Amino acid sequence: MITKLKSAGKALIKAFVEAQQFHKRIWVVSIQSGLNQQGSILNDTYLVSEDDFETPMQWMHKKGYTTDLIDKIDSMKLSQVFTLKVNGIEHSLMRVK
Numbered sequence: 606m607i608t609k610l611k612s613a614g615k616a617l618i619k620a621f622v623e624a625q626q627f628h629k630r631i632w633v634v635s636i637q638s639g640l641n642q643q644g645s646i647l648n649d650t651y652l653v654s655e656d657d658f659e660t661p662m663q664w665m666h667k668k669g670y671t672t673d674l675i676d677k678i679d680s681m682k683l684s685q686v687f688t689l690k691v692n693g694i695e696h697s698l699m700r701v702k
Contacts, residue, residue, distance in 0.1 A: 630655045631702035632678075637695040668696075 632653045653664050660666075662675045670678070674689050681687055681700040688697045 629702060630700065633699045633701055635697045637697075 634651045634653050636649045636651075638649060655661065655663070658664065662670075662679060665675050665678060669691055670689075674691075677689075678687060678698060681698070683700055683702070686697060686699045688695060690696070
């Protein structure tokens with residue numbers, strides 16, 4: 606019985622730690638939306654913090670990122686840059702925290 610309680614306690618602690626980990630992540634996301642009429646590149650840049658997310662990668666899911674792309678983003682290290690295309694539009698992500 607005690608062994609089962611210890612095991613359950615460790616699993617609960619692990620779940621809490623994992624839940625806290627994703628809340629600490631921050632990305633800079635740059636979206637290249639193409640050329641405008643004057644020929645300059647339009648670029649929207651966002652600071653995406655998971656502090657306000659209810660689930661990991663919530664912003665990426667809402668933007669239509671595939672599960673494979675989200676898995677790659679999820680494993681990014683600090684200062685790593687990852688560029689991908691979503692619906693033909695280039696997204697560049699840098700993990701900053």
